[in-house]
């Protein structure tokens with residue numbers, strides 16, 4: 001059994017490692033008598049434990065594995081991450097040493113796709129906004145009747161920006177609705193998108209043709225504000241923007257203008273900044289629904305990610321390649 005060290009925020013560990021996961025961890029690796037996680041790797045005590053570690057079990061809160069930290073881990077062979085992106089913990093030095101790194105991004109993508117599908121269905125019924133009206137004892141039937149023809153989830157066009165793990169899963173689920181799905185992703189070819197029942201288009205066509213636009217591209221310098229005032233202006237009157245990706249892909253000031261005029265609706269699981277300042281107008285608009293970055297794995301769902309890490313750890317101990 002390889003010597004393992006657990007590196008994650010204290011609050012994350014009990015959420016991700018229930019009795020069944022802990023038992024499996026103990027069978028697969030030597031975590032010592034006290035498996036309590038480290039949340040930093042810079043103290044002398046942490047460095048002493050790092051010196052022995054052959055594998056790391058990591059999750060949210062693991063610091064970047066580079067420089068002195070990596071030098072302090074001469075036996076390190078593998079990192080099994082119990083969360084989605086590993087961007088915040090990997091380094092060139094880690095790759096140069098050929099250390100195996102596995103992620104649970106697939107397990108994290110699934111709940112985001114489920115959340116997005118639900119948001120698309122709700123957007124079609126204007127459900128979050130009518131619910132808001134009901135909360136102020138103003139069940140907005142007049143609104144509902146006036147716009148009735150625009151409601152519903154049949155014959156609508158859904159635009160997905162990014163045919164990512166999440167975007168592709170959303171496209172798959174949209175097959176259960178009678179909708180047309182458009183995808184903008186400059187790095188995925190049209191055949192793969194067509195195989196998922198969708199059509200590859202350029203961004204402008206997606207924006208002008210969609211009733212719902214859902215963002216699934218990653219946060220990169222090139223995607224910052226990819227939806228700014230000129231792009232949002234292309235969206236149809238009454239369309240809904242869904243963002244479960246990262247707040248920085250959308251220009252918040254431009255979105256505030258489009259939502260406060262009532263032209264666009266928005267369902268935002270992520271914002272820029274996150275959280276929004278207490279005075280942000282987006283909190284008060286009846287046509288904006290904000291959730292606090294909950295689309296990904298949450299609570300019990302996060303165990304699916306630790307189980308993925310344990311499966312990868314098992315493969316490592318059996319001498320098999322990562323899945």
Ligand code: NAD
Pocket residue numbers: 084085105108109112161162163164165166167184185186187188216217218219222223226244245246269270293294295296297
């Ligand atoms: P991924 O890494 O699987 O895929 C990224 C995709 O975006 C690729 O297909 C790439 O070709 C495409 N892409 C890159 N640049 C693009 C551009 N300029 N325009 C359009 N497409 C572009 O991504 P993923 O794992 O599905 O994650 C998607 C997003 O969701 C990420 O931003 C991630 O951080 C976010 N996320 C959010 C939550 C949450 O809780 N809300 C949870 C998990 C992931």
